[in-house]
Amino acid sequence: MDIVSRFIRYTQFNTTCNRKNAAQGQIPSSDGQWELARHLENELIELGLEDVNVNDKCIVTATLPANTNQDIPTVAFFGHLDTSAERDTDTNAQILPYNGGDLCLNPELGIYLKQSEFPELENYLGDDIIVTDGTSLLGADDKAAIAAIMNVLAHLKANPEIPHGTIKVGFLPDEEVGLRGAKAFDVEAFGADFAYTLDCCAIGDMVYENWNAGDVKVVFHGQSAHPMSAKGKLKNSLLMAHKFIAMLPGGEAPQYTEGREGYYWVKELHGSSAETVLTIDIRDFTEEGYEQRKVFMKAMEASCNALWGEGSVTLTVSDRYSNVENSLKGENRYPIDIAKAAYAQCGITPNVIPMRGGYDGSILSQNGLPCPNLFTGAHNFHSIYEYLPVKSLKAASDVVLAVVEQTRRHFDKSAS
Incomplete structure (x- = not known):
């Protein structure tokens, strides 16, 4: 044949x-x-x-x-x-x-x-x-x-x-x-x-x-409340997630990069005011750059917990392939x-x-x-x-x- x-x-x-x-x-x-x-x-x-x-x-x-x-x-x-x-x-x-x-x-x-x-x-x-x-x-x-x-x-x-x-x-x-x-x-x-x-x-x-590739899962823990009595009580996890996304480096996304330029890719967002889950792909060609991106993600978690209260954000990073x-x-x-x-x-x-x-x-x-x-x-x-x-x-x-x-x-x- x-x-x-x-x-x-x-x-x-x-x-x-x-x-x-x-x-x-x-x-x-x-x-x-x-x-x-x-x-x-x-x-x-x-x-x-x-x-x-x-x-x-x-x-x-x-x-x-x-x-x-x-x-x-x-x-x-x-x-x-x-x-x-x-x-x-x-x-x-x-x-x-x-x-x-x-x-x-x-x-x-x-x-x-x-x-x-x-x-x-x-x-x-x-x-x-x-x-x-x-x-x-x-x-x-x-x-x-x-x-x-x-x-x-x-x-x-x-x-x-x-x-x-x-x-x-x-x-x-x-x-x-x-x-x-x-x-x-x-x-x-x-x-x-x-x-x-x-x-x-x-x-x-x-x-x-090819990439050093990792998966990031970010969980935002909010506090639900009835709108009648929400003032000072409602902690909207959806808005927290959107603010987190806004703090990512603006030009480091797939649509703005090429060649050996790494990125953060916001892949999926779902949840409610009480809890929201965000998934992000991180990619970098160098081992050093990849490790820096993981460190940056954990720094984002620490900063947000300092801003919104300890335990507001839980972030985990897992390696996909190297x-x-x-x-x-x-x-x-x-x-x-x-x-x-x-x-x-x-x-x-x-x-x-x-x-x-x-x-x-x-x-x-x-x-x-x-x-x-x-x-x-x-x-x-x-x-x-x-x-x-x-x-x-x-x-x-x-x-x-x-x-x-x-x-x-x-x-x-x-x-x-």
């Missing part, structure tokens, strides 16, 4: 995550993820991989044993099974030639992928592009990753003369709803030395830097070096970008499995305008294969 047919086959599984089910602790959050997992299990068995398993959390794992006596660390590749919840309709993927201008996705509904809105289309003039009919997501996030990885496994099985070390693969559920598959993943039992996720962006993009770069420093930098060598082998110039978000590798890395993030080649994730140039998909698979080769070369060179 060629990689394009493989990808389109995977898009036919509706693996939309379910936020409500996820919030209730169900993993995976949708039945479609089980269906794709079982399909991949069968494919991996048919390919002849070993230790093929789908566990009770819908995590798919398998091993391609080494075919050389060279001492090579075990490399792993990961993709995620679920697609984002922005759309839950079935995917109707189609391959269209791009000859410039706007690309019509659905003539009946008048839906176009407009060159004026997506100028990077010019980079794919003359290419075939995989799109939807404009009524769903494409699911390249992250089925393009699964297709690229499975394509490499099939290639290596069909060409046993290509020397390689042990290769492991993992396909995880519910990345889109809190990286829940990665959090449930047993890194130690898996047995890999380093890994790569494929969960990013255009051809050439590479990520080994910057992958924290796990890729010094002697642990070799996965980055191998990836860059793989890009060069494929004639691709790396475009190193910071990810203003998290991905499964964030969790895997902090749990002891260093994990940069490679491109799938797709654009416009989480949108009906998501598209995947065929050449970019093939390039993603080529890079995975090159990583296998460069891993062998890197450690052969180190040994000598």
Whole structure:
């Protein structure tokens, strides 16, 4: 099966995550993820991989044993099974030639992928592009990753003369709803030395830097009173929450920041005059900056309690995930070096970008499995305008294969 047919086959599984089910602790959050997992299990068995398993959390794992006596660390590749919840309709993927201008996705509904809105289309003039009919997501996030990885496994099985070390693969559920598959993943039992996720962006993009991320929960304790006798008694927790929000740094919010600029993101507010709960995301690329933001939050709590009375505000901070770069420093930098060598082998110039978000590798890395993030080649994730140039998909698979080769070369060179 060629990689394009493989990808389109995977898009036919509706693996939309379910936020409500996820919030209730169900993993995976949708039945479609089980269906794709079982399909991949069968494919991996048919390919002849070993230790093929789908566990009770819908995590798919398998091993391609080494075919050389060279001492090579075990490399792993990961993709995620679920697609984002922005759309839950079935995917109707189609391959269209791009000859410039706007690309019509659905003539009946008048839906176009407009060159004026997506100028990077010019980079794919003359290419075939995989799109939807404009009524769903494409699911390249992250089925393009699964297709690229499975394509490499099939290639290596069909060409046993290509020397390689042990290769492991993992396909995880519910990345889109809190990286829940990665959090449930047993890194130690898996047995890999380093890994790569494929969960990013255009051809050439590479990520080994993302947020240090934390969750802040602020509870405002008020005092309710009947308005007839409220004077001097009513302590309105809703107004306290609004004043707290107003004291946050005005320009340090997602809508005002970019690149490596951190922020405070007011996510949710609910309650009554008696008690109100506020949730805030804090994000920073540096460990120092992240710690300073946590200190600032606690200082806000102390200041408000001094203003409104002790016990008026209770604030807790919990860490969500850390910057992958924290796990890729010094002697642990070799996965980055191998990836860059793989890009060069494929004639691709790396475009190193910071990810203003998290991905499964964030969790895997902090749990002891260093994990940069490679491109799938797709654009416009989480949108009906998501598209995947065929050449970019093939390039993603080529890079995975090159990583296998460069891993062998890197450690052969180190040994000598």
